[in-house]
Structure formats: structure tokens, C-alpha cells
Amino acid sequence: MHRLNPAVPKSDVGWYMEPEGLYPLLLRTWARYKLPVYVTENGVADSNDQYRQWWLEETMVAMERALAKA
Numbered sequence: 001m002h003r004l005n006p007a008v009p010k011s012d013v014g015w016y017m018e019p020e021g022l023y024p025l026l027l028r029t030w031a032r033y034k035l036p037v038y039v040t041e042n043g044v045a046d047s048n049d050q051y052r053q054w055w056l057e058e059t060m061v062a063m064e065r066a067l068a069k070a
Contacts, residue, residue, distance in 0.1 A: 009054075012045040019058035026066035039063065 005016035022042070029037050044055040
């Protein structure tokens with residue numbers, strides 16, 4: 001199935017940005033391995049810092065949601 005992403009927000013490399021996508025990834029990883037999951041890098045290509053704060057805040061919300069559910 002082909003998924004059409006919204007036009008914005010996009011990073012400097014033209015990728016649609018969806019920080020909440022980390023949530024299901026963390027849940028699937030925990031369900032499969034039952035081991036601690038370390039997020040060691042989670043940046044965004046944003047040379048003008050237009051989206052960086054939003055990206056980091058929403059990423060932390062996704063991680064907090066996953067911790068609460070796991």
C-alpha cells in the first residue's frame with residue numbers, strides 16, 4: 001500500500017517529519033525483544049531551526065507515551 005504524506009512539515013532534505021512515528025516503533029521493539037531501548041540519536045535536518053524545538057518536544061511526548069504503555 002502506498003502512503004501519501006502531507007506536504008508539510010518537511011525537513012531540509014524534503015522528508016515529511018512525523019516525530020510521533022517513534023511511538024509505535026518503540027512499542028513494537030519492546031514487544032519483540034523485551035529489552036531496554038536506547039534512543040541515542042534523533043535529530044532533524046533543519047538548518048534554520050524552524051522545526052527543531054517542535055521536533056524535540058513531540059519526540060519526547062512520543063517516548064513518554066511509549067514508556068507509560070510498556
